[in-house]
Amino acid sequence: MRIKGEKLQIMEDKIVSAVRALADSINSGSNVAVDMSALIEVTSELPLSSFDYWERFIRSEFYSARMEASPLKWEVCSRTKELVTWLDLISFNGYKREEALQALSGAAPNTFFFSLATRRLNDWVPQVRKAAREKLPDIARSTDPKYVVDALCVVLSNWNSWGRIEKEEKEVLLNVICEKEIAKCLRARLVSSASGPMASLFSQLGRTPILDGQIEEIARSAIQPSVRAKAYRSLFEGRIVWVEGRRWVWTDIRYCEGRLKPIVGERVQEVKTSLLDLLERASEDRSSIVRRVSAEILIRELDNLGSKARVFAERFASDSSHSVSERGDFALKKLDELERANVS
Template identity: 70%
Template sequence: MQKSQIMKDKIISAVRTFATSKTSGSKVVPDMSELIEATSLLPLSGFDYWERIIRSEFSSTVREPLSPKWKLWSRPKEFVTWLDLLSWDGYKREKALRALSGAAPNTFFYSLAVRRLNDWVPQVRKAAREKLPEITRSTAPEYVVEALCVALSNWNSWGRIEKADKAVLLEIISEKHLAKSLRSKLIMSASGPMPSLFSQLGRTAILDDHIAKIATSAIQPSVRARAYRSLFEGRIVWFEDRKWVWTDIRYCEGRLKPVIRERKLEIDIPLIDLLKRSSEDSSPIVRRVSAEFLIRELGSLGTKATVFAERFATDNSNSVSERGEFALRKLDEAERTNAS
């Protein structure tokens, strides 16, 4: 049996156990321990799938008549639980958000609360905006950081999230202890959408004093490359949205154009130092960025431009050596022009 099927069976079993205890008529708060243990193992990359599985199984189990007929007159006490954030009923999702207090039990359930910012019911999104900061303050930082890394990397695909909703998350990540954990996550993660996370975190100032460290220390080369590019350009750019642009309105033809935003950075690292550090990086992804900015700045580097161009021209990576050779040709052309 495949690992995913084993996990699915474990989740279904845990949901059924919890749903049974919730509808048993007991006056004791339903035990979520088995469900919390099972959902703690779920990867956030497949969140949509697991959310559908849990919602469907919970709903079908709750609808089953679990009590004897003679007890139907006795209405069991309704306990609001974290799983109510998955309800098909928008009123229940809103009620759950407003009633829940204390810490989210794991990353999965905190993610459920975050994703209500993209809920299809406006009143639920409003409740999420109001309650999420409170839930965050009570929840373990490692759960919050893990969930936010995924949410920030994917929120551009959320069709219903609004500026006010995004502002709540940006305010949360600006909390000092969370900002530190997010920067550490950015540097130490060997996989995952960290380049996208870097850009989205750049909407705030939490990276500004640490971009040089990220450029030299991040495990993922693509993150180092993005950090160096920000240092070279003196700005952080991010993908904001897509906007429909007509290409030929007569035939109702058009396309979605990416909307890019940026924020300026105050950089006090000399260009030569940036070139030296980036040109010595172990990854060709980073050295290619370095060579690109060498070409842009050939006219301002004097004789040092030749040193870097020759280094890039002999690089083992074709994409880097091609840029180095191009830089040498441009320098040669400039020299001949000046000589004549």
């Protein structure tokens, strides 16, 4: 814990130094573009998993640094049009956040700053959300696709918890996803990432057409077993399923008892490969997670596979994974029951 605390302190010190340097250059009253290179460098090192913390920390430090300007500097600033920077996207002032979105153009300098712009789609001020809807597509098209994809991987895993984002804002993000280069990078990320919430990302990307015709390749090549399992399930079922959100359902209103029920969406997929071929591939996958999915599908499709059903059932029953073998045993029992019923 001590080492972790030391690393956190070092990072905070770097950010404070970079933020104060930026604030000093703005407070000088010069109309020349400010140098954000130090802040860009340090924010490029920040983990997106702690984004909320760093956004609050940087906002607080930037505000404090601006407030420490001498009266003379504030007098100079009042006579000149104040420069707008990317940090104004997290200003305490909603008018400043809106102004920043309207004024900024060109590429976001790194993933952190593109994430700042993206999060304005969930801003508590409606006018800021409107400005974000209008400007984010242009910013995304200008920004390095890697930065955009890094940000989207986090956003799409968490946006169901955003309390203010609405259908219009989600449509903006879905359109960004469909940009050619961004879509290409997202598909590559699904296949190549060894960690992260890629299975959840796969489901959310299923809202768009960017995975159409690509799911079999993902099922074969994705590094993460959970992604391959999701892809195979989508092929078996002919659809991609995702969670839209959650709504409260009363289970016993007399005692004020209830639970959050997932709201599920789906998109139909055209699958050209036969069920037998898909079962063959999935049953030979190196991960038991994928083999278990194929065993579940076997049980569901026992009546439609003819003599091949027993071949697969025996293969699964002898699997080294207990979760797979128990499904194989169940399939064999069901086949025996069907045979006895047919004989009688």
